[in-house]
Amino acid sequence: MTAARLVARRVGELLLVFVGVSFVIYAMVFALPGDPIAALGGDRPLPANVVAQLRSQFHLDEPLWQQYLHYLGGLLQGDLGTNFSGQSVADKLASRWPVTVTLALTAWAMEVVVGVALGLYAGLRRGRTGDKAVLAGTILATSVPVFVLAVSAQLLFGVRLGWFPVAGTADGWPTSYLVPAACVAIFGLASVARLMRGSVVDTMHSDFVRTLRAKGLRGRQVVGVHVLRNSAIPVLTFLAVDLGYLLGGTVVIEGVFNLPGVGQLLFQAIRAHEGPTVVGVSTALIIVFLLTNMLVDLLHAVLDPRIRHE
Numbered sequence: 620m621t622a623a624r625l626v627a628r629r630v631g632e633l634l635l636v637f638v639g640v641s642f643v644i645y646a647m648v649f650a651l652p653g654d655p656i657a658a659l660g661g662d663r664p665l666p667a668n669v670v671a672q673l674r675s676q677f678h679l680d681e682p683l684w685q686q687y688l689h690y691l692g693g694l695l696q697g698d699l700g701t702n703f704s705g706q707s708v709a710d711k712l713a714s715r716w717p718v719t720v721t722l723a724l725t726a727w728a729m730e731v732v733v734g735v736a737l738g739l740y741a742g743l744r745r746g747r748t749g750d751k752a753v754l755a756g757t758i759l760a761t762s763v764p765v766f767v768l769a770v771s772a773q774l775l776f777g778v779r780l781g782w783f784p785v786a787g788t789a790d791g792w793p794t795s796y797l798v799p800a801a802c803v804a805i806f807g808l809a810s811v812a813r814l815m816r817g818s819v820v821d822t823m824h825s826d827f828v829r830t831l832r833a834k835g836l837r838g839r840q841v842v843g844v845h846v847l848r849n850s851a852i853p854v855l856t857f858l859a860v861d862l863g864y865l866l867g868g869t870v871v872i873e874g875v876f877n878l879p880g881v882g883q884l885l886f887q888a889i890r891a892h893e894g895p896t897v898v899g900v901s902t903a904l905i906i907v908f909l910l911t912n913m914l915v916d917l918l919h920a921v922l923d924p925r926i927r928h929e
Contacts, residue, residue, distance in 0.1 A: 629913045637909055638691075644901045645687050648894045649679070656703065673703070677895070690898070699899035702888075708899030711884060718788060719880035722872070723865035725796050726804035731858060734808040738815020738854075739847065745820050753816065757809035769802045769875040786877035799876045803869055807861045814857055818850035825849075859915030863908030 656673045674680045678689045693700060699708040741753035776798050777785035788795045823846060870882035881900060888896035 633909050700895040702895045715881045715884045725800035729804040730807045734811030737812040741816040742819025760805050760809040822850045859911050867904035
């Protein structure tokens with residue numbers, strides 16, 4: 620399969636998944652019982668003519684599939700919608716993205732550097748003390764709930780030791796982000812380490828590694844070039860999926876550390892019953908998640924030529 624056909628197939632699959640997932644989210648938000656427009660007035664109901672005008676403005680007086688088509692048409696023009704207060708969802712999202720992206724990329728870098736290093740170390744020392752210690756550490760890391768870990772880290776490093784700020788982003792990067800990022804990364808880091816370890820063990824016992832050694836290649840050359848490259852393929856797939864998760868799964872951490880990111884915006888929108896904001900933010904996260912997965916699929920094909928011939 621040529622590179623162009625591979626890209627075209629991936630883009631087609633991406634579009635189908637995007638339409639399906641975005642419609643499900645849209646339906647879940649706007650097909651729920653109750654009138655979000657009428658709820659805007661709180662204890663003082665809005666005048667009937669105002670409610671009717673707003674329902675018409677947001678197409679809530681039309682069938683659900685027509686509402687979604689209006690929304691999809693706006694997306695094609697780069698419009699994520701407008702909330703019930705008249706604010707652009709894209710503008711609200713733009714002010715929050717830097718915090719979430721910084722947090723996610725810091726956590727992701729920790730997963731890549733520390734997770735891959737630990738996995739490689741454990742895989743090359745299978746059955747030894749170092750390997751057992753890494754495995755025990757990964758089990759412990761995945762056993763602690765993220766909320767408990769975040770609060771404990773906040774109390775220890777922020778309150779008791781005073782090494783890092785307790786909350787907020789006033790001190791900038793990296794001071795304000797290291798502890799929250801470590802809390803976000805801990806589960807993924809453990810998963811990367813275990814995945815990398817298993818991949819290294821399998822690769823070290825493969826026929827091509829035996830052949831390389833028989834040809835006289837040094838251990839560092841075998842590990843640093845061939846073993847690391849082939850072992851990284853399944854890890855890359857996980858890391859791409861996890862990057863999408865990190866960009867949209869930081870609600871708890873942003874809440875504990877009071878970080879004004881996308882996760883906090885989404886949580887606030889859900890509590891305020893701001894349907895357009897929930898849908899707009901969710902759509903943006905879906906796009907990021909799907910794009911990262913498509914890019915890693917293409918990278919996967921570059922690293923493993925067999926995929927291009929499937």
